[in-house]
Amino acid sequence: MDCRRFRELLPQYLAGDLPEPRFGEMVVHETRCAACHQLAAEQMPADAQSDAPLSRASEAVERESWVRETLRRTTGASCRTIEHLLAAAVDGPLERPLGQLVLEHLVECPRCRELADTLHALPQYFAAWPRLRADAVFTAEVLARTTGPMPGFLETLRAMWRRPGLVWEGALICALLTTPLLGGPLREWTASLQETQSLALPQEQVAEIRTALAGQVTDAQSHLASVTGTRRRSLNDQWIQVRGWVEQTVDRALAPDSFMGSRIALVRTWVDLLFDRVGPTSREPTADPSVTDPALSRDNETHKENLPEGGPHELHQP
Amino acid sequence: MQPDEQLVGRCRDGEARAWERLVRRHQDRILNLAYQFTGNREESRDLAQEIFVHLYRKLDQYDSRRPFRTWFNSLARNLCIDHYRRRRQAPPVVGTPVEEIIGLRSSIESPARRVERRDRRETLMRAMDSLGEVSREAIVLKELQGHNLDEIAAMLGVPIGTVKSRLFRARIELGRAILKLRQAVSIPEGDLGL
Ligand SMILES: [Zn+2]
Ligand SMILES: [Zn+2]
DSSP: OOHHHHHHHHHHHHHTOOOTTHHHHHHHHHHHOHHHHHHHHHHSOGGGGTTSOOOGGGHHHHHHHHHHHHHHHHHHHHHHHHHHHHHHGGGSOOOHHHHHHHHHHHHHOHHHHHHHHHHHHHHHHHHTSOBOOOOHHHHHHHHHHHTOSOOOHHHHHHHHHHSGGGHHHHHHHHHHHHHHHHTOHHHHHHHHGGGGGGGTOOHHHHHHHHHHHHHHHHHHHHHHHHHTTSTTOOHHHHHHHHHHHHHHHHHHHHOTTSHHHHHHHHHHHHHHHHTTOOSSOOOOTTTOHHHHSHHHHHHHGGGGGGSOOSGGGGGSOO | OOOHHHHHHHHHTTOHHHHHHHHHHHHHHHHHHHHHHHOOHHHHHHHHHHHHHHHHHHGGGOOTTSOHHHHHHHHHHHHHHHHHHHHHHSOOSSSOOOOOOBSSOTTTSOHHHHHHHHHHHHHHHHHHHTSOHHHHHHHIIIIISOOOHHHHHHHHTSOHHHHHHHHHHHHHHHHHHHHHHHHHHTOOOOOOOO
């Protein structure tokens, strides 16, 4: 802002309808330039200097009251400019001339000084905002409201039982979940892995598997311990809470190159023998509409080799 | 980790497990977003669940060429704003319940610092409640969610200059509100550090 521009904008400035940031710039110029200040004083509308003595003799008094009046008229708008700059300064220091302008204002204006202090402290306030973590009940409720209620714990196991490929997973989950209740038979089982020399696995690999499993059992125990006893949690919620962890564990354990993975083929054969299902893997019983139809179900008796016998059979929905 | 966009595709094919994974992946973030808008734990739970239910119904409308996160953020933000607007029309019970903090470095902190932090938290929560929806949104997205101005502009569909001026106005409003609350109990803020 130079003197020529100041004079151009002076009428608007004095009328009070000059928008920001021009207004702020005018104020800054006026406080620095005695000539323009004088000019502004001369052109000040009469009603704005109502409390200025008209006597030429008391020029000093007149001048002082004019300064007071200008301040009264300007600080409001100018504070708005400063506030804006203060808010911008939350993200980092202002550029030199703007920072200077703010500092000069703050020396004079206690109102803006207070605000500057508070804005400066804002990041500390934001850091104090608490963070929440979604718990198992939350997940369960979301799933119940979208995909329908989660299958019950036993139902899940039954469903797995009906899918031979997942029998081992189901058994492992069973073992993991009952471990905290039964006092750690799985831990004993993992300890017994040490005696599996006959499997011709390197000793350190066995030890590695053993520690990994033992650690996971402890994890599961503390996990379940934290779940039980808290508010409105059913068995279902417990299941959801540990499910992610169990899935991860199973995935890791069942990776084809893992010790367990290499045993799965063997176990599967056992399971198939157990249920007399050697041959092509069975179909998914519940996914087959024929099972729910009694007439067709009877018809299925003739294709007995495709259906699981014994326990799983009686679990079918009527 | 499977990208969100792929998971959504599997969700659309009716795979319940994919949906569960999507929920698990975003639930903490969405719960916190809802909490930042409501400032109330129970309310934020309901609101966050509402967001997921809404997302589930709208999955078919998702355009897989766009990043999922941006799309989901806009959807969540719209519901939060609606909720905030409704709530301001019928203000809830006076006083913010004392919230339990999870995952803060509480064990390292001295008791004095912990008290200071709790004061700040309560002051901030009350001051935030006095903000209009536009200002609250600016504070939540920039200061609490930590998005940058470009992201916010994309999310809200407004120019970056608008985001900036909204944010500055929101900070001033918030600063004044905090000042007022502190003056009510006369705690001065620290030294000026400009
Ligand atoms: Zn001049
Ligand atoms: Zn000021």
